[in-house]
Amino acid sequence: MAMLRKAQIIKHDREGPGIYRMDFFSPEVSSRVIPGQFIHLKIREEGYHPLLRRPFSIYDVDNERGLFSILYRVVGLGTRIMAKRQPGELMEIMGPLGAPFTLPEEKGKIILVAGGMGFAPLHFLIKKLLKRNMEAEIILGARKAEELMGENDLVQLGVNFILATEDGSRGFQGQATDLLDKKLREGNYDYLYSCGPYPMLKKVASLALSRGIKGEVSLEEIMACGVGACLGCAYPAKGDKGDLTYKKVCQHGPTFSLEEVSFHNGPGD
Amino acid sequence: MAMLRKAQIIKHDREGPGIYRMDFFSPEVSSRVIPGQFIHLKIREEGYHPLLRRPFSIYDVDNERGLFSILYRVVGLGTRIMAKRQPGELMEIMGPLGAPFTLPEEKGKIILVAGGMGFAPLHFLIKKLLKRNMEAEIILGARKAEELMGENDLVQLGVNFILATEDGSRGFQGQATDLLDKKLREGNYDYLYSCGPYPMLKKVASLALSRGIKGEVSLEEIMACGVGACLGCAYPAKGDKGDLTYKKVCQHGPTFSLEEVSFHNGPGD
Amino acid sequence: MDLGIEIAGIKMKNPVMSASGCFGYGEEYSAFYNLEEMGALVVKGTTLEPREGNLPPRIAETPAGILNAVGLQNPGIDYVIKKELPALKGAGTPVIINIAGNLEEEYLELAKILDPLEEVQGLEVNISCPNVKQGGMAFGTDEKAAGSLVKAIRSVTSKPLIVKLSPNVTDIRGMALAVEKEGADAISLVNTFLGMAIDIHRKKPVLGNLVGGLSGPAIKPLSLRMVWQVSQEVKVPVIGMGGIMTAEDALEFIMAGARAVAVGTANFVNPYSIPEIVKGIRKFMEEHDYEDLSPLVGAAWKGV
Amino acid sequence: MDLGIEIAGIKMKNPVMSASGCFGYGEEYSAFYNLEEMGALVVKGTTLEPREGNLPPRIAETPAGILNAVGLQNPGIDYVIKKELPALKGAGTPVIINIAGNLEEEYLELAKILDPLEEVQGLEVNISCPNVKQGGMAFGTDEKAAGSLVKAIRSVTSKPLIVKLSPNVTDIRGMALAVEKEGADAISLVNTFLGMAIDIHRKKPVLGNLVGGLSGPAIKPLSLRMVWQVSQEVKVPVIGMGGIMTAEDALEFIMAGARAVAVGTANFVNPYSIPEIVKGIRKFMEEHDYEDLSPLVGAAWKGV
Numbered sequence A, B: 001m002a003m004l005r006k007a008q009i010i011k012h013d014r015e016g017p018g019i020y021r022m023d024f025f026s027p028e029v030s031s032r033v034i035p036g037q038f039i040h041l042k043i044r045e046e047g048y049h050p051l052l053r054r055p056f057s058i059y060d061v062d063n064e065r066g067l068f069s070i071l072y073r074v075v076g077l078g079t080r081i082m083a084k085r086q087p088g089e090l091m092e093i094m095g096p097l098g099a100p101f102t103l104p105e106e107k108g109k110i111i112l113v114a115g116g117m118g119f120a121p122l123h124f125l126i127k128k129l130l131k132r133n134m135e136a137e138i139i140l141g142a143r144k145a146e147e148l149m150g151e152n153d154l155v156q157l158g159v160n161f162i163l164a165t166e167d168g169s170r171g172f173q174g175q176a177t178d179l180l181d182k183k184l185r186e187g188n189y190d191y192l193y194s195c196g197p198y199p200m201l202k203k204v205a206s207l208a209l210s211r212g213i214k215g216e217v218s219l220e221e222i223m224a225c226g227v228g229a230c231l232g233c234a235y236p237a238k239g240d241k242g243d244l245t246y247k248k249v250c251q252h253g254p255t256f257s258l259e260e261v262s263f264h265n266g267p268g269d
Numbered sequence C, D: 001m002d003l004g005i006e007i008a009g010i011k012m013k014n015p016v017m018s019a020s021g022c023f024g025y026g027e028e029y030s031a032f033y034n035l036e037e038m039g040a041l042v043v044k045g046t047t048l049e050p051r052e053g054n055l056p057p058r059i060a061e062t063p064a065g066i067l068n069a070v071g072l073q074n075p076g077i078d079y080v081i082k083k084e085l086p087a088l089k090g091a092g093t094p095v096i097i098n099i100a101g102n103l104e105e106e107y108l109e110l111a112k113i114l115d116p117l118e119e120v121q122g123l124e125v126n127i128s129c130p131n132v133k134q135g136g137m138a139f140g141t142d143e144k145a146a147g148s149l150v151k152a153i154r155s156v157t158s159k160p161l162i163v164k165l166s167p168n169v170t171d172i173r174g175m176a177l178a179v180e181k182e183g184a185d186a187i188s189l190v191n192t193f194l195g196m197a198i199d200i201h202r203k204k205p206v207l208g209n210l211v212g213g214l215s216g217p218a219i220k221p222l223s224l225r226m227v228w229q230v231s232q233e234v235k236v237p238v239i240g241m242g243g244i245m246t247a248e249d250a251l252e253f254i255m256a257g258a259r260a261v262a263v264g265t266a267n268f269v270n271p272y273s274i275p276e277i278v279k280g281i282r283k284f285m286e287e288h289d290y291e292d293l294s295p296l297v298g299a300a301w302k303g304v
């Protein structure tokens, strides 16, 4: 369960413009965490601004060395402060938290769709899928070339990937969902995973559902507690009886099945 | 005037339990600052807690190397954060600010009284006095031995000093003002400078005034702006016509003449 | 040394409670520590019927504070009694139900339903939620409306009645006196301050509900002042809250006149906030040779 | 592109003013930059007679905020006219005098004295100072009292009349409507929130005055909400303030409905706050192709 501990930053590298990878030493986290889960990071030890913790998906785990990693983009105060932390320093970590991705029980063809930083949790997932000898392909989408995440990782893992940029600066010109549409028409996929911005996920879900493909998405919502106590991270989803209700991204999610989540009155609408 | 600039921390050493010395490289400050003045330091670059700057007296200046130093004690959030800063980092400095000590025009025997951290501005002052070949002696007082400041400096400068601790753990057992009383009875002093906690300054002033000795004290008051705009740092003092009025510690002070300052309804009463 | 206190007949082993809505029904934080360590557990605001709550986003961070507009999402009193309360029976700490509604009848119905339940040690009447359009807030800003609501609830329950006031008023003393007069056994101060944030890129309010309630350290000076003012006026005990993060903060509220304190937002930052605050108060009492809390309550105005 | 605006006939080259009491009489900050860069300069609250102000300590820091209890220390109107205003004649920015008093007669006398002075472009009537025992605050919390005070002042001066409201009220809209009806040309929102801090070691309030006014980023969500509420009700322009530290903050207030903004506490942290905020607003307008400010004013509720 949600434990609290200090973990040492082992490595902190710039991976691109405003993008960093942070590796922590924490055998307790790395040995237990499952793809799709996240940690809730305390930004500052002293002072109350920023006040809340910040959630980050687990991007990678190195069980042998007891490490886990996050990949993050600097977007505001909290991540700006994080970017200045140095290897050797400690940060307070809560987690692993949240409901992980479920892995398909039978072998099958899997397609993943990552929008920008949405690649982070999918990377850890792909590694697990490969370990189980699953066949996986991934579509990476972004607005422009420098926002594409994951190419190097995927080359290293030997996973097939295709790129889409909205401005056409790399790969296919257009949205990741245009590529997905094409792919779904061409191939037979059994399961889909996706993480990225809300409008993309919405399209991904409707494309997959219209073809009867099952799958899961990882959602983001502003969080306060991270453990299910505050109801701050509510997201509309179908309840047990199919009725629309609010589920907690931190506890029921961040992963939701395509059937469960409702994109009908989400924040981008 | 009050300028703003970033200065690099050149050295940051622990000088005792919770006591640190921070040396900054800033030829602009070190070449202009006069004993008794202070700098207003921004604690954090990001975030609003703590919000206000923190004032620190100039403790030392090395004009050749363009350095100035402060000596500080960790007492709360701001100083706790400062204590973690590393050499090489930059901090934003406003100053030098405030009205400096005035130096006696004629040569004479000078006595100084420092209570704990009150030694900081007096150290820089003593160095100036010695440069002018003034004869100076100093009483160092504190509650207990580990809170005594300045011994090493004074030995190095070759200045006479006597110690008083309230618990008798070093030097004379009692208050610095008991020693001052004794000294004033024995010797003929022409001028006095003092800095330290409010009750001590109050006694120092009454002892000196009752013997007709002129002098100056350096006061502390919580500051907001540091430049005279907010009236936050008011301290009761005698106005031009001898009437009681509030003067600004940041602008009229922090140094005040013994006749000017009024300790009659200060914060400790 | 004894940290124990009594509020309206509710015996607590220490003065540190959870603030409603910031602790769910206790389950989540029981994974971090034994709830016996709490002075009392105040659960999420509960209404007669289930409420789905407000549109997301529901949380926006501000300097040293958070805005929330959860909108009283809760599964309704029946579900709470059936599913949540049984789990709390063995919690080892008094359980207080925070009740809310739009209409007087809803409050009365809730009070009647809860009155016979042994597992409920007290009711906290929330007349101050800023995130619900209809009602609630009106009771919280009008002395007459508040007084007559409390009077009506008082007549249908013998449970200890804590009334939780809104800080969004000109005269918090007047509100407190009005509810005390009509039978409040204790007064909780304060709920959140109505605020908002605007996303300048979308040119729209950040919260789905447009406005929300501000909590956290940012409001501490304001809630502390209200506790200071009210506790000098009323005879019933005051429960202080609003920005308490540490034992030092809790002691400020106690010295301002609060007999107990509640901790809300701090739980989100540090899940161990409540037991750590209890420990810190104990340490302070030890260091300053206090046998019990009473000489500290209101010490800042009693001039002790 | 033009950042210029007009408030009650006062032409400003940009919408960024100083907040009263946080900028002295301009002298201190003129050492940092040319005051021409400001939209307008609002001076320290000025009374008929000199005021010595409150006992120290007058400042206490709180999370992301500061409490102040200066207590309207000022040299009195005669001295201000003789010694401070002449220095501001060539400042190149409109000068607005913030006036305060205990009694209606004092406000009227001040308004009469200032009415003929060319160097004064407007009056800001402070009916909201929380740090003065008698009066002031009563005008700030009672719609009738506020309205009749404004009516009286209106009758003795032809200068633009800005009324500065207290946030310590249940219904800020009601207060705003009351002063608008009686002749306010503009409304300043808000003064400080009444708060306090306690020193747990001395077991006493930290401030010499016991309570003080909270300003700074901590209050921004609250002051922003009030600007949002009031600007949707009144026809006169609103000047927004309370926690503005950056151009982004200022833009939030403008989108909430403020035609101009004032910067107080931020000056203490960064003396260049005002010119930097002006620059940041200009940059935003450039990036988003705004020719002038008017489409941004109230954009968050106009739904533009």
Ligand SMILES: Cc1cc2nc3c(=O)[nH]c(=O)nc-3n(C[C@H](O)[C@H](O)[C@H](O)COP(=O)(O)OP(=O)(O)OC[C@H]3O[C@@H](n4cnc5c(N)ncnc54)[C@H](O)[C@@H]3O)c2cc1C
Pocket (backbone or CB within 6 Å): A038, A050, A053, A054, A055, A056, A057, A058, A070, A071, A072, A073, A074, A075, A076, A077, A078, A079, A080, A117, A120, A121, A219, A220, A221, A222, A223, A254, C061
């Ligand atoms: C389950 C989950 C997993 C995430 N994983 C990653 C990841 O692997 N890599 C990554 O770069 N980012 C991830 N995020 C987003 C990340 O949490 C935010 O970017 C971060 O909190 C922003 O903090 P900030 O202080 O820099 O920004 P702020 O200044 O607080 O805000 C800047 C922007 O970020 C958004 N934001 C702020 N707080 C949150 C929050 N708690 N959740 C979501 N959005 C927020 C704001 O709405 C705003 O648009 C994840 C979010 C969630 C909920």
Ligand SMILES: Cc1cc2nc3c(=O)[nH]c(=O)nc-3n(C[C@H](O)[C@H](O)[C@H](O)COP(=O)(O)OP(=O)(O)OC[C@H]3O[C@@H](n4cnc5c(N)ncnc54)[C@H](O)[C@@H]3O)c2cc1C
Pocket (backbone or CB within 6 Å): B038, B050, B053, B054, B055, B056, B057, B058, B070, B071, B072, B073, B074, B075, B076, B077, B078, B079, B080, B117, B120, B121, B219, B220, B221, B222, B223, B254, D061
């Ligand atoms: C002109 C002047 C010169 C000073 N020189 C030195 C020096 O050379 N070395 C040194 O160690 N200290 C010096 N101080 C005191 C120093 O400014 C405070 O110790 C520091 O600001 C405390 O910051 P904090 O955040 O750690 O403490 P906080 O958490 O803010 O407060 C802790 C304690 O420090 C007091 N304090 C807080 N802010 C101030 C302030 N602005 N002024 C005075 N007291 C304050 C508080 O009342 C409280 O008792 C000086 C103060 C002044 C006014």
Ligand SMILES: Cc1cc2nc3c(=O)[nH]c(=O)nc-3n(C[C@H](O)[C@H](O)[C@H](O)COP(=O)(O)O)c2cc1C
Pocket (backbone or CB within 6 Å): A224, A230, A231, A232, C019, C020, C021, C022, C044, C045, C046, C068, C070, C072, C098, C126, C129, C164, C190, C191, C192, C214, C215, C216, C217, C219, C241, C242, C243, C244, C262, C263, C264, C265, C266
């Ligand atoms: C997310 C959240 C939900 C809340 N829900 C309720 C509630 O249901 N009922 C209630 O009376 N107060 C509710 N509150 C108010 C808190 O109980 C408390 O009064 C307030 O947050 C101030 O305390 P704090 O600063 O310690 O959080 C809620 C506060 C937050 C932050």
Ligand SMILES: Cc1cc2nc3c(=O)[nH]c(=O)nc-3n(C[C@H](O)[C@H](O)[C@H](O)COP(=O)(O)O)c2cc1C
Pocket (backbone or CB within 6 Å): B224, B230, B231, B232, D019, D020, D021, D022, D044, D045, D046, D068, D070, D072, D098, D126, D129, D164, D190, D191, D192, D214, D215, D216, D217, D219, D241, D242, D243, D244, D262, D263, D264, D265, D266
């Ligand atoms: C030290 C200080 C002194 C103030 N003096 C006055 C005053 O004399 N008259 C007045 O109307 N407001 C006064 N105020 C209130 C400010 O003008 C402003 O309304 C408030 O501080 C909120 O803005 P801020 O958060 O930007 O500081 C004062 C505020 C501070 C911090």
Ligand code: FES
Pocket (backbone or CB within 6 Å): A222, A223, A224, A225, A226, A227, A228, A229, A230, A231, A232, A233, A234, A248, A249, A250, A251
């Ligand atoms: S963040 Fe609190 S319930 Fe999800």
Ligand code: FES
Pocket (backbone or CB within 6 Å): B222, B223, B224, B225, B226, B227, B228, B229, B230, B231, B232, B233, B234, B248, B249, B250, B251
């Ligand atoms: S600190 Fe503002 S006047 Fe001295």
